[in-house]
Amino acid sequence: MQKEEFNYRCRELSAGLDFQLTKYVLDTVQEHRKSKSAGKLPVIWIETSDSGDNNIAFMNTTYPYLGQVLSGLIDLLYSNTFMAAQGKDALNILEQAATELRGKFTLVVEGAVPLKDNGLYTVIARTENYSLTARDVLTWLGPLAKYVVALGTCASFGGVSAARPNVAGSVGVRDVLKREVINVSGCPVNPDWFVGTLAHLLLFGAPELDSLNRPALFYGFTVHRHCQRRSYFDQGHFAEKLGDLECMFSLGCVGPRTGADCPYRQWINHVNWPVRANTPCIGCTNEDFPDGSSPFFTPLPEKNPPPHEEQPAASKGGAKGE
Ligand code: SF4
Numbered sequence: 346m347q348k349e350e351f352n353y354r355c356r357e358l359s360a361g362l363d364f365q366l367t368k369y370v371l372d373t374v375q376e377h378r379k380s381k382s383a384g385k386l387p388v389i390w391i392e393t394s395d396s397g398d399n400n401i402a403f404m405n406t407t408y409p410y411l412g413q414v415l416s417g418l419i420d421l422l423y424s425n426t427f428m429a430a431q432g433k434d435a436l437n438i439l440e441q442a443a444t445e446l447r448g449k450f451t452l453v454v455e456g457a458v459p460l461k462d463n464g465l466y467t468v469i470a471r472t473e474n475y476s477l478t479a480r481d482v483l484t485w486l487g488p489l490a491k492y493v494v495a496l497g498t499c500a501s502f503g504g505v506s507a508a509r510p511n512v513a514g515s516v517g518v519r520d521v522l523k524r525e526v527i528n529v530s531g532c533p534v535n536p537d538w539f540v541g542t543l544a545h546l547l548l549f550g551a552p553e554l555d556s557l558n559r560p561a562l563f564y565g566f567t568v569h570r571h572c573q574r575r576s577y578f579d580q581g582h583f584a585e586k587l588g589d590l591e592c593m594f595s596l597g598c599v600g601p602r603t604g605a606d607c608p609y610r611q612w613i614n615h616v617n618w619p620v621r622a623n624t625p626c627i628g629c630t631n632e633d634f635p636d637g638s639s640p641f642f643t644p645l646p647e648k649n650p651p652p653h654e655e656q657p658a659a660s661k662g663g664a665k666g667e
Pocket of ligand 1: 576
């Protein structure tokens, strides 16, 4: 399968009746691996400062299911969440994987990176001699990886971990590493966005990215563009309270400046998404989430302005509007 067809399938097929967007991903990967005698995508997954929501979302992947992803798509070499090994054994596995697959593995980072007090607010491993902080691990593994994927909004941009007053001085991975970081943002991420990105890396290398370094095939358009309530917005019919059928811009929806394909990809095995479930989009994929979206139920012009002038506004984001 050519890259264009793969991208088309990832982008468009969720609009089909069966919603089996990524059903084709695994078949494509298997064909590719067979024809090239290629292995799975080697992955080292580091969880740092976050709520663990992205690994839970990942476990909810369907078409392919989690077991199929692990057996057919990625070789999960290290994960402080999913692996059975603990303590020194786990650290040995990490060192061995990083050494043997130098320049070949994909580094997935889930969570923000605390910088204050030498990063001591997130320690990945402790030995008799030292504490290995999230920042230490990133500066060690980042230059050795073939690709770096920031999974979730905390890893991508700081997210909730870096929300005001950001007591731990948390930042996104891009602020620690001087190299390209592929941001797969979301709080949590839709499993399709993550699994689709991993498949793209294995099949074709890095995907086309938007101005926030997110794969354009998932984040290229705003939520507002495909929202089921868009006709109400265009006609100026706005909800007065939750539960009303009209557009929820009046109730704080930030869909017009949020890049994501939630309206047609949907969540939980492609069943539903916030606006369809009668709650406004809170812009969880945005660069300034959550501060730029709060208070969540206040309309856009009155939401909190960015605290510092230098903080980038989410409206800079890479999604195409309308
Ligand atoms: S403002 Fe929100 S609810 Fe209204 S059309 Fe846009 S995305 Fe949908």
